[in-house]
Amino acid sequence: MKILNPDNLRVSTEPGATPCLLGNRCQQCGTIVFPKMPVCPSCHRNGAMEEVEIGRTGRLYSHTIAHFAPKGFIAPSFQAFIDLPEGPRVFSLIGSKYPVERGVLEDGMEMRLIVEPLADTPEHRDELTYKYVPASKANGAKA
Amino acid sequence: MRDVAIIGVGAHPTGRFMDKPLKALAYPAIWGALDDAGVKVTDVNVAYVGNSLGGLLTGQEGVRGQVVLQHSGITGIPIVNVENACASAMTALRGAWLEVASGAADVALAVGVEKMNVGNNARTISALSGVSELDLSELGMQFTTSYAIHPKINLKSRMQEYGWTAADFAKPAVKNSYNGSLNPLAQHRKPLTIEEVVQSRVIVDPLTLLMCSSISDGAAAAVVCSADIATRFSSKMPIKIASCVLQSGVYRLPHDDRPDSATTSAYAAYEKAGIGPEDLDAIELHDAMAPSELMLYERLGLCSPGEGPKLIDEHVTTLDGRLPVNPSGGLCSRGHPVGATGLLQICELVWQMRGEAGKRQIEKRPKVTLAQNQGGLLLGQDSAVYGCTILKS
Numbered sequence: 149m150k151i152l153n154p155d156n157l158r159v160s161t162e163p164g165a166t167p168c169l170l171g172n173r174c175q176q177c178g179t180i181v182f183p184k185m186p187v188c189p190s191c192h193r194n195g196a197m198e199e200v201e202i203g204r205t206g207r208l209y210s211h212t213i214a215h216f217a218p219k220g221f222i223a224p225s226f227q228a229f230i231d232l233p234e235g236p237r238v239f240s241l242i243g244s245k246y247p248v249e250r251g252v253l254e255d256g257m258e259m260r261l262i263v264e265p266l267a268d269t270p271e272h273r274d275e276l277t278y279k280y281v282p283a284s285k286a287n288g289a290k291a
Numbered sequence: 292m293r294d295v296a297i298i299g300v301g302a303h304p305t306g307r308f309m310d311k312p313l314k315a316l317a318y319p320a321i322w323g324a325l326d327d328a329g330v331k332v333t334d335v336n337v338a339y340v341g342n343s344l345g346g347l348l349t350g351q352e353g354v355r356g357q358v359v360l361q362h363s364g365i366t367g368i369p370i371v372n373v374e375n376a377c378a379s380a381m382t383a384l385r386g387a388w389l390e391v392a393s394g395a396a397d398v399a400l401a402v403g404v405e406k407m408n409v410g411n412n413a414r415t416i417s418a419l420s421g422v423s424e425l426d427l428s429e430l431g432m433q434f435t436t437s438y439a440i441h442p443k444i445n446l447k448s449r450m451q452e453y454g455w456t457a458a459d460f461a462k463p464a465v466k467n468s469y470n471g472s473l474n475p476l477a478q479h480r481k482p483l484t485i486e487e488v489v490q491s492r493v494i495v496d497p498l499t500l501l502m503c504s505s506i507s508d509g510a511a512a513a514v515v516c517s518a519d520i521a522t523r524f525s526s527k528m529p530i531k532i533a534s535c536v537l538q539s540g541v542y543r544l545p546h547d548d549r550p551d552s553a554t555t556s557a558y559a560a561y562e563k564a565g566i567g568p569e570d571l572d573a574i575e576l577h578d579a580m581a582p583s584e585l586m587l588y589e590r591l592g593l594c595s596p597g598e599g600p601k602l603i604d605e606h607v608t609t610l611d612g613r614l615p616v617n618p619s620g621g622l623c624s625r626g627h628p629v630g631a632t633g634l635l636q637i638c639e640l641v642w643q644m645r646g647e648a649g650k651r652q653i654e655k656r657p658k659v660t661l662a663q664n665q666g667g668l669l670l671g672q673d674s675a676v677y678g679c680t681i682l683k684s
Binding site (some may be wrong): 152214231235 | 414416417420426428430431435441445447493494496544545670671
């Protein structure tokens, strides 16, 4: 197993630690971006970005079910955008334990970040990435 | 800047042409445009060739423009290869326009060509995913998903916000399929009903198969020249490029309330052409997913937010309406060979303005027209490329 993009995702082995995304915060204007970039897109200051841990939780901005997939991925699948409390809106897949059906997710619901393989396929089985799942345990997750 | 006119256009039919490589698709489009313009190969000073997926799908990673043009007898001149996703061809036209407008060239050729049918649709879909930034596509994001739920497009939220129904989503596809049924160059020539579109299989909820543009091969070309020498080559009516605007997407955080880039590029084109949306007689726009046409009505300033379906219900944008949109059949019916689409739009508008559009000819020949083309996707929550061209006769 390897982390698909270690620059974007922190998986700590320390007890009690939870995984999070790694973004940048502009030390001049406070804008937080994900993924990282060296120039602030808001104030255009170069070299003022510092690394910040973000995205342990979020809110489901929008989601859909894709009924086909590119090579190496599985259909149907949830595809979603998540609003992070720190500012950025990120694209994310949804944890694989949730049945891909209408009614399982609701826009606006609270989400939390998990880490799991990108897809259960030979191409991506060994690549760990971030996904989001509903923060509350309801919503019919499979055990 | 000098005034620039389009004096010739040509297109290859759009569809599935398994036995034709890029150069064979481009050849009839290029010579169609040269013959239409009455220019010789030796009159062309410079050429821009748009193509998006040819590297991945055909293996011709470099110098595709030179390969394509040599096959058509054009060598020696500056040839610029253009990749700008689904807006590659409009970007090629802008290059040709700028060469002539600046005085660097008198006659320039713009070509768009795409070969998407390679006998393996999964490969084609993966290649198409590559017009999104890798940070998105490597997570398995579908390009179609962006139309369904991407923040600046989000057709799904429009259903909730404006009460648009699945039938509303189907309306542009139905309208455009009728137009396409009259177009001998179109890929899909069967007129569709609302029921057929709504009931076709779901691709990315709420978009169904018949709301999506399909995998296409095709090519288109245009010859442009300085307006003051336009009549030297051909007796046909020259079509003036009143503006040709290219913009890239803007990085947007959530709650960014600046106008989106489809709007800003259209209004930049209006301003440069000295017109407003009320002056337009016909439009070709980028309906990669049919319901996005309804949203583009708003962005181009044709109606208030949420009013898009009315423009079809009230026969404003139908072929017999005051402002026909996508008389060619648009991307869903005529077809969307991605790197050719922008110039296919221009071909259609030129034919309509000259009265050469056959059975789909707009009755009152349009004098002022607009082509809107866009493509690609970045994480910054906006499409990557926006092109908008206004033509005047």
